[in-house]
Amino acid sequence: MTKEPDAVTFASDTGASRSTWIAAALVVAIVAWMGSGFIFPSEDAAPVVEREELMPVAVAVTSSVSETVGQFYQAEGQALPDRDTMLRAETSGDIAEVFVSKGEDVVAGAIIARFDATSSTADLNRAKEELARAQRELANAEQLLERGVATTDRVIQARTTLAAAQSEVADAERDADALTITAPFAGRIETLDLDEGEFVSTGANVGRLVDITPLTVAIQVPQQSLTRLAVGQSATVQFITGEVREGTVTFVGSSAAAETRTFLAEVEVENADGKIPAGISAEVLIPTGETVAHFLSPSIVSLNTEGTLGVKTVNADNTVEFFPIQVVKAQIDGIWVTGLPEKADVITVGQGYVNAGEVVAPSVAEVTQ
Known part of the structure; x- marks a missing residue:
């Protein structure tokens, strides 16, 4: 008869159980050590490194005092030229004589040129003859009216004829005067486009005075x-x-x-x-x-953040101030500006590295402006 095999049984190992407890104890110890820094901070912990305060920027300043300066536009x-006019022909015809030349100085009323007066003289003589005839006709008509021979209408007609004759004489005399081109004021003949014998039309420009x-x-x-x-x-x-x-x-x-x-x-x-x-x-x-202004070098003028032209100064507390300025006069060696106090310590070196409100370390500039 076959013998049944014995059942396998496992017994707990005392050494293995001990190892488990040791590992757990180590974990608890490590966690406790790591957390002890929060519960009991070390007195020997290194201090936090703090950044040192920045030193004020060094700038050079020059004391400026305002002065009275003349303003100019x-x-x-x-x-x-004080007067400038074109010389024009007031009639038409042939030029008979030219009395001046281009570039010549003339007095007021001087004769520049004269037209041929042949036709104009004839017209004036004829007008004067007509005037004399009209005057005789009027005189005869008035005498006959006094005698009762002529009528009032004849006298009126004679007076009308006389008035027309007088008008013709005035026109002829005006035309005769227009034959002479004269200078309206004293000056110099700048241009003259006239030659003897040349035909000129009424209103044509013949020169410039x-x-x-x-x-x-x-x-x-x-x-x-x-x-x-x-x-x-x-x-x-x-x-x-x-x-x-x-x-x-x-x-x-x-x-x-x-x-x-x-x-x-x-x-x-x-x-x-x-x-x-x-x-x-x-x-x-x-x-x-x-006006009262400061004389400064253009090199110390700057712009603020808004684009305003101005000058930076240092006040009694060594704080930078910005003053908008206006240039009232410019010279080769500098400019005169307004907008600053009567006396101001103007930053001449380092103004580009500081802004209004900053504290600076000013020193007196060695160079004078």
């Missing part, structure tokens, strides 16, 4: 500067030829040009010697008063 202009004594310098004034100018102000005019003359403002316009929105102003300049020609360029300088 400056503009470019053009010299124009200009008067450059005095000269008129015309300038264009922008809207914002119009109130600074007034008639009677003195002016200094420098022409492109190098001539410098004193003048007077004689006209300031009251209506702006539609294209440029500028106003015309005129300055009269004496030119008795005629040395300054018309048409050349000129620079006009007009004193417009005085």
Whole structure:
């Protein structure tokens, strides 16, 4: 008879159970050690590194004191003749004589040229004869009316004929006067297109007469500067030829040009010697008063964040301040500006690295402006 195999049984290992407890104890110890830093912080923990405070930016400043300075309006202009006119023929006919030449100076009323008077003289003589006849007819009619021989209608007709004759004489005399071309004012013959024997029609331009004594310098004034100018102000005019003359403002316009929105102003300049020609360029300088301003170098002018032109200064607390300015006068070595206090410590070096409100470390600039 076959023997049944014995059943397999497992007995717990004492060593294996011990290992499990050891591992669990290690895990608890590690967790406790890691959490102890939150419950009991170490007194030897390293301090948080804090950033050092930035030092103020070093800038150079120069003390500036305001001064009284004259204000001027400056503009470019053009010299124009005081009077300029075209010479025109008032009748038609052949030119008999020309008395002047181009470029010649003439006085007012001077005869420029004369037409052939043959036809005009004949017309004037005929008109005068008709006038004499009409006067005789009227005298006879009035005598006959007194005697009772003539009627009132005959006298009226004679008077009408006389009036027509008088009109014809006046027209003939006017035509005779038109035979002479004269200068309406003293000046220089700029152009003259006339030759003896030439036929000229009524109304034709035969020459140009200009008067450059005095000269008129015309300038264009922008809207914002119009109130600074007034008639009677003195002016200094420098022409492109190098001539410098004193003048007077004689006209300031009251209506702006539609294209440029500028106003015309005129300055009269004496030119008795005629040395300054018309048409050349000129620079006009007009004193417009005085103001209190600072003299600065253009290099220290800057723009703020809004794009305003100004100057940065340092106040008593070493804080940067920004003052908007206006340039009232420019020179080769600097500019005069308004907008600053009477006395100001202006930043001359380092203004591009600081802004308004920042504290700086100012030092006196070694260079003078």
